[in-house]
Amino acid sequence: MGTKKHKPEEVVTKLRQVDVLVSQGQSVADAIQAIGVIGVTYYRWRKEFGGLKSDQVRRMKELETENQRLRKAIADLTLDKLILQEAARGNF
Template identity: 30%
Template sequence: MKKRFSEEQIIGILREGEADGVVIRDVCRKHNITEQTFFRWRTKFGGMTVSDARRLKDLESENAKLKKIVAEQMLAIEGLKEIATKKW
């Protein structure tokens, strides 16, 4: 699924919403997002710089790869255990 906004754009929108005198609803309307999306982004990306967001994305993808490797290894171990317990 392709995301509509990059991390850089999200951080820019959040910074725009943090400006004094700006109404969050107006920022959301301007960028065609819901307030719920804005606050979800603020929870995830609040206080981050663009480089921090890129690093987070890289770490999340690396974590997913490692989880996949661990799952494959667990399947291999379970298969070997099952073969070892059978009597031939």
């Protein structure tokens, strides 16, 4: 059985659907089954996206992507700096 990668906006929508179903009297397990995910996925999503709105989730994902890009750039520059320091000492 393949896995489906849900977009953050879809996750927030499904979390809200569970909240609505639970408030209408369904059990949490039935509500989770109604949105088509397993319990572990639901609780992981709730932990990560619990109180966020769609625009906040989108912004958070953009910031995480930018953070990864910047970390890679720093790693590359640090490596270049170390190579230049070795060359300047004459240990090449």
